[in-house]
Amino acid sequence: MTTATNISDTSTSDLMVEMRGVNKWYGDFHVLRDIDLEVRRGERIVICGPSGSGKSTLIRCINHLEEHQQGDIVVGGIPLTQDVKRIEQIRRSVGMVFQHFNLFPHLTVLENCCIAPMWVQKKSRKEAEEQAMRYLERVRIAEQAKKYPGQLSGGQQQRVAIARSLCMHPDVMLFDEPTSALDPEMIKEVLDVMVELAKEGMTMLCVTHEMGFAKTVADRVIFMDQGQIIEENAPEPFFNNPQSERTQLFLSQILGH
């Protein structure tokens, strides 16, 4: 993984994502309240919280799939503004994996992985395909390259989606509940790929309810409720000694059975 090599690189800023006083409303509904968040290069962050707490909205603000109305977001040293060119520049360095995979159904698995490198990074077809095959092998799905997404299982589709993002050589990966839409027997194959990615040093922000995953890979766990960051800690103290009552309740509910 190329991005792993420059963790120690001090010439670039150490902060990958920076959010300062970010607020967002849907009409009158206050979805994000005074979010302050710093993610250093190579850091793995898991965001959890009850549904509707603004977790997805938070990470979707980072690549401007959602627009924030107040506060500053800086991604890889580039401040996020209304400027379309700048948004596209940020998106090229931020990979995203969605809950419902969002593979392009009219393209084969291989084409799904080649289309952005070819059209956004202007790589040749040959170069893009070779690279796509390398990443498809890494997520262990190379033998399905000629198939269409509709012919794959959910777990396979999600691994393709991860490979598709990696083909753009992102500096940060955003995971928006990547295993929530999967059958139980397929969750592991996707988590395994994510754990490997984490071990290689990829900067990751991951919205998930997989607490086992959080315990193994996360540097920090963030708990959100009602659009606010309630608690933020390393996994061990977070799970063993949660500070706020709201976190304790949440953890007892999802770990209780």
Added chain:
Amino acid sequence: MIHNQTIIKERPAPSSAVGPVAWLRTNLFNGPVNTLFTLIGLYILYLLVVPTVQWAFINADWVGSTRDDCSREGACWVFINARFTQFIYGLYPRSEIWRANIVFAGFFTLIAWLAIPRLPFKRWVAVFALVGFPVIAYVLLHGGYFDLPRVSTHRWGGLMLTLLLATVGMVGALPIGIVLALGRRSNMPIVKSFCVVFIEFWRGVPLITVLFMASVMLPLFLPSEMSVDRLVRALIGLTLFQSAYMAEVIRGGLQAIPKGQEEAAAALGMTYWKRMGLIVLPQALKMMIPGIVNTFISLFKDTTLVMIIGLFDLLGIVQAALSDSRWLGFSLEGYVFAAFMFWVFCFSMSRYSQYLERKLHTGHKR
């Protein structure tokens, strides 16, 4: 408790459930009421088909040159035969018909080339069909260049004119419709309102009115030295009119594409036009093939309305021939012929669209 340790082998379905006899039994003769309906249906079919076949084929006259050759009770196809050249080329001068023939040949060759999957160089053929061929066709049909005598557009007619109107209409309406559909979904208020007004204006006006306006009103507003050919005016009117319908069909397709598709494309750093051109439109257009072809077919048949501004398309020229005193009383044959020609083209389009749907289907339907 274990019931079965081995998986039961596959067996074919029993013969009472498959095969033609089983099909007949389940679909046509399943119970006394259905049997009765089947028999009534067969009888009605018999009453309709037998006289039609007798009229059109068995008792019909095929050879000859005047109406006196039509002695029998059936159809008189001699009339169609005698007027065939006119039905195809309109009033195009006989000596110049070879020019129209070259264009016809080129037209059908290009369509076949693009439609048959095995043939190579599709991209270049498509570019030639859209850029080179129209120029060649215009030079040949219109003349006035390279010592070709000029044949002004009021002599163009028949099937040639119908195909010209339909092809230009389709090739023009699809891209304009796409742009209008995208514009109507745009976030930019000026673009959006322009597209809404444009679409609603053209959809709210009957095509006949559009054609009348184009042929009667437009010249009143334009300075007299600036005259636009009547055929060109009809073409513009027809194209803009159909593009409004096309836009709404395509907008339906765009709305059916899940939002996640555009988000995924955006997350990969694609610009608006790449998101649309590479991800959203290919899916939307594929999904909307039935609607698009439906619009094409109605456009094809709407070309007959140019009759009212004095252009003689296939139906117009057939109707004109019916009033010929030597051939009075053969209107049924004339209309059947015109209907058959229209049906052949519309049915081909419909079949081709079904083939396309099957070919482009990638198994992602949920």
